[in-house]
Amino acid sequence: MERAGLMNRLYQKGKKLNWANNSAQKTMNILNKQSETVTKSDEVSKRWEEYIEDPNFNDNKPRAIPMEYDREPLDCVTSRTLMKLKNLFRFLWRRIRRTYFGLFVIAFVLYCVLLAYSKFFPTWYSQNILYQNVSPDHNQEELRIYHRPKNFSQPGVVDDIIGMKAIPFSNRFKNPCWYEKPDGKTLTLRCLPYFYLVGVDKCGTTDLFSRLLQHPELLQTSALNGKETHWWSWRRFGYDVFTRNGRLQSFEDYLNVFDIAAKRLNDSSGNLRSHIICDGSPTVFWDFTGWPFITQNKGLEQPKVLTPHCISHLTPNVKFILLLRNPIERLFSDYLFIKRKNVSVEDFDKEVKNSWNELQKCTETLDIRLCLFDKSLHMKTMVRLLIGMYSYYLSEWFKVFPRQQFLIIRTEDYKADMSGTLKKVFEFLQMDPLEEKTMKQIASGDHVFERTEAHKKLGPMLLSTKKFLYEIYRYSMEELSLMLNDKRFLWDNL
Secondary structure, eight states: OOOHHHHHHHHHHHHHHHHHHHHHHHHHHHHHHHHHHHHHHHHHHHHHHHHEEEEETTEEEEEOOOOHHHHHHHHHHHHHHHHHHHHHHHHHHHHHHTTTTHHHHHHHHHHHHHHHHHHHOOOOOOOHOSSSSSOOOOOGGGOBBBBTTTTOOTTOOOOOOOOOOOOOOOOTOOOOOEEHHHHSEEEEEEEEESEEEEEEETHHHHHHHHHHHOOOOOOOOSTTTTBBOTTTTTGGGGTTTTBBBSSOOOHHHHHHHHHHHHHHHHHTTTTTOOBBOEEEEEEGOOTTTTGGSGGGTOOSSSSOOHHHHHHHHHHHTTTEEEEOOHHHHHHHHHHHHHSSSSHHHHHHHHHHHHHHHHHHHHHHSSSHHHHHHOOHHHHHSSSSSSGGGGHHHHHHHHHHSSSGEEEEEEHHHHHOOHHHHHHHHHHHOOOOOOOOOHHHHHHTTTSSSOHHHHHHHSSSSOOOHHHHHHHHHHHHHHHHHHHHHHHHGGGGOO
């Protein structure tokens, strides 16, 4: 055992001596190479001195410099530099292999490379590094990123939609969509509605939307009931039905409603190019009461900019579907929907006259246009009498958008021929037609918001109330009939 241990120790010492000899041999080789380089350099210098001392040498006579002078000193300097770099990298590599210092160095180098590209090649960086949420099949024109103005959304201040620059919509989609960076880093697809189902309340908009949603090309959103946002009319001003001091919702809040649909469009790899999004808020058509808070109207006595101007600024080619019902019948249905309890035809008659009196008081100091756009007046009238004056609101829309961008349908016609109306809507929205069997199934579905049994027992409104309302709405219906060149909108069958 002692002999084996002795042999092992001798063997270990031999290995160390062998390693030392190898190291010494390598060192000698390096010194010999350096010596040869210095010797070679001295020979070249001596040869150049002999060349200068030549009696036939003439400075004014052009001649070629010896190739050795042009090459050898340069090789000498280069070899020394390369040797230093080689030793430096060898030292760093040893450190990298032995410690976690290497991981830090690698991470730092990658960070510097990305930082350099982001600074000197921002287009390449944004298109190849940050396109985490964007499908790869789009051309250079579609890669334009939309940047909103700085400090666009501020707490307690209504967003200035008119102050936004034009949005560069992508031509990959039928729906108006574009790319931006909400968090400043990740490129994301954002979308606005392709069409608005703008109203009117209690005219059948919810029933129509529920049937439109059965078409595979209409995408679902996170709006109320998948349909209503009320952003243009209420939410951005902090309004609700009988509220005027709620939280102001920003434009970003509005876009968030459509992010579910936008993500589906972006992840579809082009399969959903023809799919569209809808905002079905029925208040958008008639509620302009937030006009004093629009930036361009500050300090004005009459509104210069209304909701149609704001929508047109963002999406000038958007489409609108408008359902209009006999305003007298609409008002009674709205009364039952809003009040719900302790309703009667006598109470309805009383509320109608109270609302009319409030409107009369308002018109003593203001013109009818400002009264219709007055939030205080709307909150005072439990019966929403003002909504049925369709012609005043529609004239504001026609000042901004051409008639061709509207599909205006009577509720009575929709109920009488639901299948035919749906075909008109699909054609207007340029959606693919459905099979006849599918259309019949959609049209034969249950109606939304049918009257309850208690409300049906009330019967029709009083004849005196109906005649009173007809006199109130007659002028507006005549104006509407002229605007649309359609006498059916007179609703003159009492």
